[in-house]
Amino acid sequence: MIKNIIFDFGDIFLNLDKPAVFRNMEAFGFEEMTMEMDTFAKQYETGLITSNEFIKTLNALYPKATETDLIVAWNSILLDFPEYRLEFLEQLKEKGTYRMFLLSNTNDLHIQHVAQTMGKTRFERFKTCFEGFYLSHEIKMRKPNTEIYEHVLALNTLIPEETLFIDDTKENTDSANKMGIQCWNLQVGEQDIIELTQRL
Template sequence: MIKNIIFDFGDIFINLDKPATVRLLSEKFGNFTVTDEMMKINEDYEKGLITSFQFVDYYNSIFPDAQKSELMKAWNAILLDFPEYRLKFIENLASKNKYRLFLLSNTNEIHIHYVKESMTSLRFNRFKKCFEKFYLSYEINLRKPDTEIYKFVLSQNNLKADECLFIDDTPENTLSASQLGIKTWTLIPGEQDIVNIFNQNFNF
């Protein structure tokens, strides 16, 4: 029986345009290939292993003709709107106190600052207080799909894996969680919506 629900953030609550950053940089500075080094920098940044200054400075070395403000704008272009109906959904779910609710997101300092600004601090705080714990990868130095991040959440909160449902839009993330015995839902953005969670075939 599910007693705990662990939610991803992007494309679960806030809408994303994942190709936006590469698209904008390509339009402005010419087509480029995302290298293994770039992926490593991105992952290190999501783990909080490098600072925002170091992150932007690295991409400024890749795109020397770019203003840092242009790089920041392109980086944040992935982030779209946070529909009010989803915020009300999670507030309603939290108010019932039926499940322990957690947020577990791969994210970074620049994106979180932008989210707070775009959705307003008031709405962001309304969202954050719905969760018992609000885990952001860059604050805990762990990221999905590494199994260590799920083990961390389980041990920190004395959770049993088979009593947890983890919801994410990325198959590799739900796969690694499921290998620990956590029940998972790989939500398909644009086809499914978190507000319909209780229409899914889970043992609530």
């Protein structure tokens, strides 16, 4: 029996355009994602480097761009947060049937942009739906590493078999599933979070 639900953020509630960053960076000389760049991005996502350090390092790699250009390109992945999804989440919270948590791989620039774009009132409406609001850059861990799931489970005394984790990335749900957590690997474009009640 499901008692707890852990939600991802991007492409679960907030629409994303994942290739947009690379598409927009091409104007500055970006050609392909290297292993070094991937490691660097993950360091930022786990809060090991600051936004200032992140942008300055990118600027050194792509001097054609201004720092503002780079921030705009970096945030171009972030699209809209449909109101119907927020209302669905609020209705689910209001029922009080499940303990609800957010667990997102994100970074400071992205979360600031989302909060600003949504507006203070809407962002607070979103945050207050959750008992725990876990962002990778704040807790210094990221999915799919096992430690991040262990952290959320232990901190909130959650039993894996009573917990449903929803994420659009199969690598993340596979990792959680190995720990006994029930999972829904949501297929973006084919499924929507508002179908959740049919799965509980």
